[in-house]
Amino acid sequence: MNIQLRDPKNLMKLSKLGSFHQSKLSFLRSFLNEFKDWEYKKDLFQLNEKGYGRAVYSFSKKNKTYSLVCFANEISDEERSDRVIATKWDAAFALHDGVPTKKDLERLALNVPKQEVGRLSYKELTLSRANKSVRIFDHVVDSLSKGNQPNTELLSKVGYLYRTTAVYGSGKFGLADRFRIKNREEIYGPFRLEMMLVYLVRQFTFDQVNHIARHKNPNTAIELDLNICRNLGIGNSTGLGMAPFIVNHPILLNNWILARETALKKIREIEKATKEELNIFKNCLVRSLKNVTNWNTDSEFQNKKIKQLIEDLEKFIKFLNEDFSFENTFPFNKIYIWAEENLGDECIEYIVSMMMEPYDEIINPLTHKMSSEEDRYFNIPINRTIEELRNILEKRYSEILKIDFKKKENNQNFWFISKNKEEPRVANRYELEGSNLEQPLAIARDIKKLYEAIFTQKNSLKIGKFLTNHNHLRHVVRRAFITEKFPYAEIQDNTIGSQLMPIDMLRLKLSFFGAIKFDPKSDKWLRICMFQGAPLPADLKSFDKHWIYNSLN
Amino acid sequence: MISFSEIETTAKRATRSVGFSWGISEEVGKNIRLLEMFGLPGVKNINQYFKIYNAEKFEDINAFSRSNISKKHYCPINAGVNFFDQSSTISDLGQMEINNLAFPLLFIPFVSRTSELIGKRIFLKMDNKEFLFNFNQSIYSNYLSGDIVEKSEKINLQFLENKNSFSETEWSELYKISENTFVEETDELKQKTAGAGLTDND
Numbered sequence: 001m002n003i004q005l006r007d008p009k010n011l012m013k014l015s016k017l018g019s020f021h022q023s024k025l026s027f028l029r030s031f032l033n034e035f036k037d038w039e040y041k042k043d044l045f046q047l048n049e050k051g052y053g054r055a056v057y058s059f060s061k062k063n064k065t066y067s068l069v070c071f072a073n074e075i076s077d078e079e080r081s082d083r084v085i086a087t088k089w090d091a092a093f094a095l096h097d098g099v100p101t102k103k104d105l106e107r108l109a110l111n112v113p114k115q116e117v118g119r120l121s122y123k124e125l126t127l128s129r130a131n132k133s134v135r136i137f138d139h140v141v142d143s144l145s146k147g148n149q150p151n152t153e154l155l156s157k158v159g160y161l162y163r164t165t166a167v168y169g170s171g172k173f174g175l176a177d178r179f180r181i182k183n184r185e186e187i188y189g190p191f192r193l194e195m196m197l198v199y200l201v202r203q204f205t206f207d208q209v210n211h212i213a214r215h216k217n218p219n220t221a222i223e224l225d226l227n228i229c230r231n232l233g234i235g236n237s238t239g240l241g242m243a244p245f246i247v248n249h250p251i252l253l254n255n256w257i258l259a260r261e262t263a264l265k266k267i268r269e270i271e272k273a274t275k276e277e278l279n280i281f282k283n284c285l286v287r288s289l290k291n292v293t294n295w296n297t298d299s300e301f302q303n304k305k306i307k308q309l310i311e312d313l314e315k316f317i318k319f320l321n322e323d324f325s326f327e328n329t330f331p332f333n334k335i336y337i338w339a340e341e342n343l344g345d346e347c348i349e350y351i352v353s354m355m356m357e358p359y360d361e362i363i364n365p366l367t368h369k370m371s372s373e374e375d376r377y378f379n380i381p382i383n384r385t386i387e388e389l390r391n392i393l394e395k396r397y398s399e400i401l402k403i404d405f406k407k408k409e410n411n412q413n414f415w416f417i418s419k420n421k422e423e424p425r426v427a428n429r430y431e432l433e434g435s436n437l438e439q440p441l442a443i444a445r446d447i448k449k450l451y452e453a454i455f456t457q458k459n460s461l462k463i464g465k466f467l468t469n470h471n472h473l474r475h476v477v478r479r480a481f482i483t484e485k486f487p488y489a490e491i492q493d494n495t496i497g498s499q500l501m502p503i504d505m506l507r508l509k510l511s512f513f514g515a516i517k518f519d520p521k522s523d524k525w526l527r528i529c530m531f532q533g534a535p536l537p538a539d540l541k542s543f544d545k546h547w548i549y550n551s552l553n
Numbered sequence: 554m555i556s557f558s559e560i561e562t563t564a565k566r567a568t569r570s571v572g573f574s575w576g577i578s579e580e581v582g583k584n585i586r587l588l589e590m591f592g593l594p595g596v597k598n599i600n601q602y603f604k605i606y607n608a609e610k611f612e613d614i615n616a617f618s619r620s621n622i623s624k625k626h627y628c629p630i631n632a633g634v635n636f637f638d639q640s641s642t643i644s645d646l647g648q649m650e651i652n653n654l655a656f657p658l659l660f661i662p663f664v665s666r667t668s669e670l671i672g673k674r675i676f677l678k679m680d681n682k683e684f685l686f687n688f689n690q691s692i693y694s695n696y697l698s699g700d701i702v703e704k705s706e707k708i709n710l711q712f713l714e715n716k717n718s719f720s721e722t723e724w725s726e727l728y729k730i731s732e733n734t735f736v737e738e739t740d741e742l743k744q745k746t747a748g749a750g751l752t753d754n755d
Contacts, residue, residue, distance in 0.1 A: 382641065471576055
């Protein structure tokens with residue numbers, strides 16, 4: 001049986017992409033697989049009795065070492081903010097390439113806590129900061145210092161002690177450029193070093209909380225139970241900064257989606273599933289339900305989606321138990337077709353993620369195909385013709401060409417970069433100023449302009465010649481030729497319409513990171529949790545590959 | 554130190570802010586990164602150029618010919634974009650001349666990228682500075698000062714045919730030396746090691 005890859009015109013709609021869930025392809029899961037046989041060490045832990053100071057953690061293998069350098073700072077409650085405009089944080093972190101010298105530590109101490117206004121060097125790979133969930137952190141310190149474990153019900157409502165508010169990499173603020181490290185085989189997968197940073201930060205939060213509790217009351221204090229630790233992750237507050245990323249990295253986007261779609265295709269093509277494979281699928285599905293039923297959010301938008309997801313999952317489980325036999329040939333194809341016909345997007349994509357769980361041999365090779373070389377496709381093929389360009393637009397952008405941008409609602413928003421923090425923002429062009437400085441993220445509108453511009457051009461005209469008088473459309477000419485080669489490179493939707501939900505774009509990216517418990521705080525930012533249920537560094541030599549469903553919450 | 558990624562992003566934004574399209578700004582961002590990676594003063598030159606860009610009027614070269622002469626200075630960015638876009642026809646000219654190009658170092662990366670695109674080396678002489686572009690893999694030059702170059706009176710470009718830099722004799726000599734890694738074949742070796750024996754005729 002030859003199953004076709006899903007059609008980008010349907011799949012690449014924002015509402016669909018905003019329904020994606022973590023899966024075995026997610027970067028935090030592939031990071032743990034890659035680094036499971038590296039040696040973990042706590043190299044330095046110099047905190048005062050209140051938990052302020054510095055610490056260094058590392059992963060090493062052969063001659064290679066990556067070190068997380070942590071700085072924990074005292075800040076007042078008024079200074080604590082998750083917004084990108086904040087200037088102080090409870091802790092700041094940098095991932096250093098190698099073992100930092102004393103000189104490096106002094107340099108980093110001066111710069112890392114300053115984040116965007118500090119300067120890093122090519123020896124640093126990623127940079128981040130995090131704030132305590134004060135309510136949870138204080139409760140844990142208080143409980144441990146009195147010799148009690150914290151209230152797990154309270155912990156489950158939040159899921160972490162700290163949340164990061166930004167994680168930077170790839171040359172930002174002087175960090176190492178990607179070309180310096182891209183050929184290292186252990187990080188040949190997107191965002192590996194960002195995942196490493198977050199994972200080691202998680203361990204730091206446990207060590208810090210134990211340290212403070214011990215100093216608060218040395219006679220009675222106990223350490224945080226390891227099972228409770230395993231069920232705590234790291235939170236993350238994410239705003240619009242992530243949204244332009246997926247537009248500005250079309251080949252990377254394609255490779256992420258293509259890996260997911262290839263996995264689905266191959267799984268649907270399995271004629272007979274073994275008993276063990278079916279057990280893994282069913283087991284993960286059942287265990288994962290806790291992650292859904294304990295998904296807490298105040299967002300009406302997300303609660304509606306969760307409610308629908310729970311209803312659909314109940315329907316699906318009933319179908320599995322009553323109307324489906326795994327003795328069928330091509331069982332996963334039959335499940336997928338039934339899901340398409342009977343369930344909403346949120347649940348269809350949930351089931352797609354679950355289907356991947358039994359199949360290491362399909363998924364593991366794909367995790368190495370999720371990086372990209374965007375520069376290789378940067379040059380516009382100037383010798384191609386207008387006829388070829390028109391064919392590409394009609395084939396790859398047919399949905400987009402249907403949008404009428406003369407209608408106000410289809411042209412309502414514009415994306416810009418704020419001068420204050422150099423962060424992306426989205427605004428209503430009819431109500432707010434700044435649209436003259438619009439960023440090139442209205443791809444659908446500009447593709448349509450390009451289509452209209454080539455309408456009157458000769459078929460045989462070369463692209464190089466066409467551009468002489470149409471350089472205002474150069475950015476979308478480049479994209480069209482990229483999309484010709486990479487069918488999932490483009491969001492097939494309007495990124496400036498009145499119906500735009502920017503968090504759909506964030507959700508897409510975060511699902512590939514492996515985040516769970518999406519908690520939208522508005523249509524423009526959300527909180528998530530990472531590594532909840534993950535093994536601790538000491539467990540890495542041997543751990544349950546389906547750990548993400550281990551959460552007690 | 555500023556990373557190459559920061560250089561590219563900032564150059565792109567600056568180019569847009571002085572009035573170029575986003576597509577051209579993307580090209581310039583990549584170009585300034587390329588110059589800096591090759592050790593040429595991209596940031597210095599573009600910074601200086603943008604200081605005067607809107608105050609002075611620059612000329613465009615819309616269609617390149619063998620001789621491109623203007624009383625006003627040509628804009629190196631528009632000239633570069635058009636040079637790249639017209640490279641398939643330009644290379645047939647064999648050589649060309651451009652007079653009065655402003656900030657010619659900003660034109661350099663377009664030529665380097667064109668060398669890769671058309672698969673030919675390009676030799677460029679800018680007043681007394683010489684550059685050899687090797688398929689965008691390297692730039693060989695006698696220009697090492699790292700200064701701002703505000704204009705060039707005369708630029709000569711030559712599209713070099715793909716030919717070897719050595720004689721046939723030199724190649725034969727080297728090949729002969731390389732043969733010392735081969736084993737002399739005896740009849741026994743021929744019979745036992747090649748698979749077909751001594752004859753492969755039907």
